[in-house]
Amino acid sequence: MTLQLDLPQEVHKLLGPKPEREALAALLLHLIRQDKLTVARAGELLGLDRWEAIDWYNAQGYQYPDYSHEELAHDLRVARDDLGL
Numbered sequence: 001m002t003l004q005l006d007l008p009q010e011v012h013k014l015l016g017p018k019p020e021r022e023a024l025a026a027l028l029l030h031l032i033r034q035d036k037l038t039v040a041r042a043g044e045l046l047g048l049d050r051w052e053a054i055d056w057y058n059a060q061g062y063q064y065p066d067y068s069h070e071e072l073a074h075d076l077r078v079a080r081d082d083l084g085l
Helices: 009-014 019-033 038-047 052-059 070-082
Strands: none
Touching: 009 052, 019 038, 038 052
16 A cells, blocks of 8 residues: 655655655554554564564664553563462
């Protein structure tokens, strides 16, 4: 699918030498943050393997996995209960 955007010249210059890839990466990050896309799938769409995708995501200022302290504590409690610890 092709999507055509009319961008101000200033924005186009800021996107650097590969504006299409930069725009796609920004859109994928937006979809990840909305829980509509996984980091792994975004990586596939960018031509990255799973570890490269995680590195890419972390390089954008996000932490993978994107757990809050409460979510992590909950998951640890559930894992301990499941293991009988």
